[in-house]
Amino acid sequence: MDYVPHTPEDQRQMTEIIGIKTVDELFSDIPEKYKLKGLLDLPPGLSEQEVTALIKGISIRNAVPPITLMGAGVYNHYIPAVVDHIISRAEFYTAYTPYQAEISQGILQAIYEYQTMIARVTGMQVANASMYDGASAMAEAAGLATKTLSREKIVIVRSVHPEYRQVVGTYAWANGYEVVEIPYGKSGQLDRDALSNAMDDRTAAVLVQSPNFFGVIEDIAAIEPTVHATGALLVSAFTEATSLGILKPAGEMGADFVVGEGQGFGNPMNYGGPYLGIFASTDKFLRKIPGRLAGATVDKEGKRGFVLTLQTREQHIRRERATSNICSNEALCALAAAVYLVSLGKNLKKLAELNVRKTHYLKRRLSELEGWDAVFTDPVYNEFVIRCPDPKMINRKLEAAGITGAYDLENDYPELGNSLLFCATEVLTREDIDRVVSIVA
Amino acid sequence: MELIFEKSRPGRIATSIPKSDVPEVAITDIINKNLLRDDVDLPEVAEVDLIRHYTQLSKRNFGVDVGFYPLGSCTMKYNPKINEEVSRLPGFTSLHPYSPVKFSQGSLQIMYELRQYLSEIFGMADFALQPAAGAHGELTGVMVIKKYFEKKGQKRSKILIPDTAHGTNPASGALCGYSIVTLRSNAEGGVDIDHLRELMTKEVAGLMITNPNTLGLFERNIEQVSEIVHGRGGILYCDGANANAFMGVTKPGDLGIDVIQLNLHKTFSTPHGCGGPGSGPVGVRRDLVRYLPLPRVIKKRRRYDWKHDFPDSIGRVRAFYGNFNVMVKAYTYIRTLGPDGLKRVSETAVLNANYVRERLRAAYDLPYDRICMHECVFSGKRQVKESGVHTSDIAKRLLDYGYHPPTIYFPLVVPEAIMIEPTETESKETLDVFCDTMIAIAKEAKENPELVKSAPLTTAVSRLDEVKAAREPDVCWGKA
Numbered sequence: 001m002d003y004v005p006h007t008p009e010d011q012r013q014m015t016e017i018i019g020i021k022t023v024d025e026l027f028s029d030i031p032e033k034y035k036l037k038g039l040l041d042l043p044p045g046l047s048e049q050e051v052t053a054l055i056k057g058i059s060i061r062n063a064v065p066p067i068t069l070m071g072a073g074v075y076n077h078y079i080p081a082v083v084d085h086i087i088s089r090a091e092f093y094t095a096y097t098p099y100q101a102e103i104s105q106g107i108l109q110a111i112y113e114y115q116t117m118i119a120r121v122t123g124m125q126v127a128n129a130s131m132y133d134g135a136s137a138m139a140e141a142a143g144l145a146t147k148t149l150s151r152e153k154i155v156i157v158r159s160v161h162p163e164y165r166q167v168v169g170t171y172a173w174a175n176g177y178e179v180v181e182i183p184y185g186k187s188g189q190l191d192r193d194a195l196s197n198a199m200d201d202r203t204a205a206v207l208v209q210s211p212n213f214f215g216v217i218e219d220i221a222a223i224e225p226t227v228h229a230t231g232a233l234l235v236s237a238f239t240e241a242t243s244l245g246i247l248k249p250a251g252e253m254g255a256d257f258v259v260g261e262g263q264g265f266g267n268p269m270n271y272g273g274p275y276l277g278i279f280a281s282t283d284k285f286l287r288k289i290p291g292r293l294a295g296a297t298v299d300k301e302g303k304r305g306f307v308l309t310l311q312t313r314e315q316h317i318r319r320e321r322a323t324s325n326i327c328s329n330e331a332l333c334a335l336a337a338a339v340y341l342v343s344l345g346k347n348l349k350k351l352a353e354l355n356v357r358k359t360h361y362l363k364r365r366l367s368e369l370e371g372w373d374a375v376f377t378d379p380v381y382n383e384f385v386i387r388c389p390d391p392k393m394i395n396r397k398l399e400a401a402g403i404t405g406a407y408d409l410e411n412d413y414p415e416l417g418n419s420l421l422f423c424a425t426e427v428l429t430r431e432d433i434d435r436v437v438s439i440v441a
Numbered sequence: 442m443e444l445i446f447e448k449s450r451p452g453r454i455a456t457s458i459p460k461s462d463v464p465e466v467a468i469t470d471i472i473n474k475n476l477l478r479d480d481v482d483l484p485e486v487a488e489v490d491l492i493r494h495y496t497q498l499s500k501r502n503f504g505v506d507v508g509f510y511p512l513g514s515c516t517m518k519y520n521p522k523i524n525e526e527v528s529r530l531p532g533f534t535s536l537h538p539y540s541p542v543k544f545s546q547g548s549l550q551i552m553y554e555l556r557q558y559l560s561e562i563f564g565m566a567d568f569a570l571q572p573a574a575g576a577h578g579e580l581t582g583v584m585v586i587k588k589y590f591e592k593k594g595q596k597r598s599k600i601l602i603p604d605t606a607h608g609t610n611p612a613s614g615a616l617c618g619y620s621i622v623t624l625r626s627n628a629e630g631g632v633d634i635d636h637l638r639e640l641m642t643k644e645v646a647g648l649m650i651t652n653p654n655t656l657g658l659f660e661r662n663i664e665q666v667s668e669i670v671h672g673r674g675g676i677l678y679c680d681g682a683n684a685n686a687f688m689g690v691t692k693p694g695d696l697g698i699d700v701i702q703l704n705l706h707k708t709f710s711t712p713h714g715c716g717g718p719g720s721g722p723v724g725v726r727r728d729l730v731r732y733l734p735l736p737r738v739i740k741k742r743r744r745y746d747w748k749h750d751f752p753d754s755i756g757r758v759r760a761f762y763g764n765f766n767v768m769v770k771a772y773t774y775i776r777t778l779g780p781d782g783l784k785r786v787s788e789t790a791v792l793n794a795n796y797v798r799e800r801l802r803a804a805y806d807l808p809y810d811r812i813c814m815h816e817c818v819f820s821g822k823r824q825v826k827e828s829g830v831h832t833s834d835i836a837k838r839l840l841d842y843g844y845h846p847p848t849i850y851f852p853l854v855v856p857e858a859i860m861i862e863p864t865e866t867e868s869k870e871t872l873d874v875f876c877d878t879m880i881a882i883a884k885e886a887k888e889n890p891e892l893v894k895s896a897p898l899t900t901a902v903s904r905l906d907e908v909k910a911a912r913e914p915d916v917c918w919g920k921a
Contacts, residue, residue, distance in 0.1 A: 001777050001778065001782065002778050002781075002782035002783075002785045002786060002865075003518075003519055003521060003710075003786075003865075003866050004785055004786065004789045004865050004866065005866065005867070005868040006789060006792075006868065006869065010868070010869040011792070013869065014792055014793075014796045014869060015792070017796060017799055017800070018792075018795050018796060018799045019799070020795075023788045023791070023792055025812075026788075026791045026792065026795055026812055026814075027659075027687075027690055027691075027791070028812065029658070029659035029661050029811075029812065029814075030659055030687070030690065030691050031661075031663070031664060034663075034691045034692075034695050034696055035690060035691055036689060036690060036691060036692065039689065039780035039781055039784065040561055040562055040688075040689050040780040040783065040784070041561050041780070042558055042561060042562070042775065042779060042780045042783070043776060043779060044779045044780070045776075045777060045778050045779025045780075045781065045782045046776055046777055046779070048523050048777070051523060051527075051773055051776050051777045052523060052526070052527060054776060055527040055530070055769070055772075055773055055776075056527070056530065058532075058547045058550055058551060059527070059530040059531075059532030059533055059547050060532055060547065061532075061546040061547035061550060062532040062533065062536050062540075062544060062545055062546065062547035062548055063532075063540075063543070063544040064531050064532055064535045064536065065540070065544060068537050068540075070537045070539050070540070072539055073760060073761075074537055074538055074539070074761070076535075076537065080455075080456050082455070082456075082488060082491055082492060084529075085492070086492070086495040086496075086499075087714075088525075089495075089496070089499040090504050090505075090506035090507070091499040091500065091502040091503065091504045091506070091507060092499055092502060092504065092714070092715055093504065093520075093525075093712045093714050093715075094504030094505040094506045094507075094520050094712050094713070095502055095503060095504040095505075095713065095714075095715045096510070096512055096515050096517055096713045096715070096716065096845075097713070097715065097716035098715060098716065099512075099848075100503075100836070100840065100845060100846055101902075101905050102837070102840055102897050102900040102901070102902055102903070102904070102905070103501075103502070103503040103840055103845065103900055104501075104502055104503065104715075105442075105498070105501040105502070105901050105902055106497075106498035106499050106500065106501040106502030107498070107502050107715040107716075109442065109444070109498055109501070110495070110498050112444075112916070112918065113444060113445050113446070113918070115916055115917055116446070116917045116918040116919070116920075117483060117484075119917045119920070120481070120482045120483065121481060121483070125917060125920055126916055126917060127916075127917070129716070130717070132573035132574065132577055132759055133573065133759050133760055133761075134760060135757070135759055135760035136573070136577070136758070136759050136760075143616070161760065163757055163760040163761070164760060166756050166757040167756075167757045167758060167759060167760060169756060170584065170734075170755055170756035170757055170758055171616075171758075173755075173756070174580075174583075174584050174587060174616060174617040174618065174755075175616055175617070175618060176618045217472060217476050219475075219476065221475070244481075245481055246468070246472075246477060246478065247472075247476060247477065247478060248475070248476055248477055248478045249478060252478075261760075268534040268535065268766075269534070269535060269536060269537050269538065270533065270534050270536070270765055270766040271533065271536045271537075271538050271540075271545065271548045271761075271762070271765040271766075272538035272760075272761030272762040272763065272765050273573065273718070273759075273761055273762070273763055273764040273765050273766065273767075274573070274717070274718030274764040274765075274766055274767060286914060286916070292716065293914075293916050294916065295910040295911075295914055295915055295916045296910070296915040296916075296918075297905050297906045297907065297909045297910035297915070298905070298906050298909065299902040299903040299904060299905050299906070300903040300904055300906075301903060303902055303903075305902035305905045306905075307905050307907050307910050309907070309910040309911050309914060309916065310911055310914060310916075311911075312911075314608075315576070315608040315609050315611075315612035316607075316608035316609075316851075317608070318608075318612075319608045319611040319612060319621070320611035320612055320614065320615040320621040321615070322608070322612045322615075324612070324616070325576045325579065325580055325609050325612035325613040325615075325616055326574075326576055326577075327574065327575065327576040327607075327608075327609050328573075328574035328575060328576065328706070328713070328716055328717040328718075328719040329574075329716055329717045330573070330714075330717040330718050331714050331715040331716035331717045332712075332714030332715060332717065332718060333714075333717070333718060335714075335715065339491070339495060341483055342445055342455065342483070342484050342486060342491050342494075343455045343456045343488070343491060344455075344456055344483065345453075345454055345455060345456075345483045345484055345485045345486070346454075346480070346481060346483060346485060347454060347456060347457070347458050348481050348483060349478075349480070349481050350458045351458050353468055354458060354459070354461055356468055356471055356472065357461050357463050357465075357466060357468075358461075358463055360463075360466060360471050361463035361464065379471060379472040379473060379476065381472075395541075399541050399543065399544075404537050404539075404540050404541065404544065405541070407539060426458070426459065429462055430462040430463050433463070
């Protein structure tokens with residue numbers, strides 16, 4: 001099945017009008033010796049019925065666990081039915097980037113509303129239309145800070161998601177700036193003395209994550225003066241979007257940029273993507289931030305309408321002098337996030353509270369077990385680190401029960417010893433948690 | 442139309458949260474009060490309000506399922522519904538990226554085999570699937586080039602980019618610290634070989650071409666281009682945005698391409714979602730595979746696993762493994778079409794573009810008058826001269842006739858450019874009616890230019906004030 005509508009007669013008429021005998025003649029610019037003589041070596045094409053059976057067969061080679069205890073940057077949240085209904089509307093999912101505003105008012109207004117809601121939940125003045133994911137959003141913020149301040153050093157806290165640190169490292173290597181890592185403290189928040197010592201007049205930005213990789217909530221207000229004292233910029237990141245429903249927004253505590261992963265807002269885990277990078281800033285950076293921006297304006301009759309705006313920041317106008325090379329973003333994921341936020345409304349706070357309660361219960365139950373001890377004392381959102389007798393054995397036991405276990409910190413944080421990072425969201429029931437405890441006990 | 446915020450009424454809700462089934466505890470006993478927010482300022486609407494709001498918005502939007510979308514360089518082909526359907530299987534959507542590999546064999550198989558298929562189609566040694574979109578793939582590809590020279594101990598500071606290139610190419614090069622040198626096109630729209638010879642020095646890391654280029658023309662001198670670039674030790678990069686033109690006909694790897702990025706959301710029919718999610722796999726020649734992003738899926742006997750140990754890799758460009766769900770759709774597409782289907786796709790895409798070129802050549806200027814590949818580029822110069830009607834006016838007039846206009850004012854080397862990419866999924870009738878419309882607009886431009894200049898007349902809003910949008914930016918409601 002190839003979805004080509006032409007009949008042989010259509011093709012005959014078309015070649016005749018073009019003035020050729022065979023379609024092959026259209027490829028005469030390709031040197032003969034580079035033309036393929038036979039067909040590509042691929043499996044033969046299939047009917048819809050056959051391909052459905054094939055893909056279903058592959059999908060069941062994956063196991064859908066009844067319980068997921070894994071967080072670590074991706075979170076298993078309930079997604080209201082309205083989200084999929086809206087993003088399945090073909091007027092949205094089969095459209096391209098809204099270059100023609102008059103017939104793209106739907107997505108432009110939806111993105112404008114998304115930007116507004118993101119600005120509100122992060123406590124910032126400006127949010128863009130989305131980036132690829134949380135990690136690349138963080139890397140873009142780091143790059144923007146070095147360019148804006150003409151400084152070449154980035155300070156990053158070790159409790160930032162390990163993969164985010166790797167992505168920042170890759171972008172920094174390519175773009176030619178230095179990344180310095182500072183440790184977290186004993187109680188789980190970043191080490192403030194280490195931060196003070198790392199700051200100098202070469203530092204463009206400090207990248208901190210809250211809740212950090214260990215689930216620990218950072219005190220952004222407390223570190224803000226240290227960061228700004230040397231003129232550096234404060235980038236506050238998050239990987240768990242629903243935490244924004246309950247935590248004081250970094251924007252209200254002096255962050256210059258808030259970046260993060262929006263997956264938690266209505267996007268399925270999808271084995272790693274697509275997700276959406278959230279990128280928000282203060283007004284000051286409006287004309288410098290990367291990515292698309294939808295803006296309100298008026299039409300010839302004075303009617304409100306929306307366009308992509310401030311495009312002179314972008315690659316298609318500014319080329320090598322652009323803020324970023326980003327073109328496509330994750331618009332449909334941002335639409336899902338917008339629908340999710342409208343659906344939850346003020347209940348986002350209640351949902352976040354439920355996450356805190358479930359996590360507190362799981363943490364308490366596990367801490368009661370012989371040889372299990374929470375590693376950090378600072379407050380957490382919906383994840384926590386716990387030392388336990390044999391992490392590998394515990395995850396094996398959970399896996400045997402069909403459960404996706406906790407994140408093993410051994411490779412990324414060997415200094416933490418036998419520790420696991422557990423996550424509990426609203427989808428876990430008390431019964432689930434009790435079952436988990438009985439399996440690992 | 443009202444904003445969702447304007448529809449908000451205190452106390453309305455669209456969703457309910459389950460009651461807590463764990464022992465009650467005060468939040469402030471768990472999290473210090475100074476870390477908590479008081480309220481979250483989000484709209485309050487009922488579920489029916491939400492659905493009507495977004496349904497009304499969708500009616501103010503135009504997608505491929507609504508009508509013909511000949512947006513050049515974007516390959517807006519029909520998105521088969523079965524791809525959407527299977528990508529929503531819970532086995533794919535409900536899996537955490539850190540699930541045990543035992544739980545993830547199906548996802549790993551999709552990624553592993555998709556890499557193999559793409560390698561075969563494009564003649565590359567291997568692909569990396571991590572980049573989230575085309576520009577992200579370009580960035581990754583240029584990083585691979587940078588790493589290659591770094592490992593060889595060669596300092597090369599420049600990268601060559603033709604004047605016809607997409608803006609993402611120079612931007613990607615610049616993000617990797619390269620200075621960008623612009624390469625001229627020749628009179629027939631290809632690479633100016635003499636200019637390439639002059640520019641391609643030992644300081645140049647490589648050339649980023651697009652083939653077919655953004656004029657829709659195949660690079661006839663590709664052999665010479667490859668010889669010159671490789672002769673000076675450079676890397677030949679191909680922007681694969683236009684890959685819909687040659688599947689099953691020729692392989693970039695055979696043409697001397699060392700690195701290529703694809704756009705699964707163009708060539709492989711995954712929907713573009715109003716601007717993403719895309720997916721931008723990067724393919725490379727054999728000796729560059731070691732520099733690709735990590736981790737990579739490997740297969741041992743019949744079992745798939747992740748491998749992280751690639752010491753020469755550029756590292757990660759994104760968290761996790763890329764836009765996996767998009768890969769499921771592209772995989773399904775390739776399995777549906779098979780080798781003869783993919784070949785027919787490219788043959789028909791090229792046939793359709795040439796048909797449009799032939800039918801419109803009398804009504805509009807054709808700056809490069811030769812057989813084109815999957816798209817054709819006209820110029821609205823004549824209309825400007827004759828009646829002051831610009832390409833942007835013609836595009837807006839097309840809205841009144843129910844079309845998404847072609848790409849306009851790109852490539853930059855063509856004044857008043859109109860870049861038409863019909864794709865293979867459009868029938869002769871669709872193309873005929875579209876061409877008739879374009880010819881009718883050319884006539885309108887002559888006879889009633891004011892009408893064309895005042896278009897669109899039938900859309901939800903008329904022409905929008907972009908200058909005001911940029912001068913008095915309002916990107917967040919209630920803040921402007």
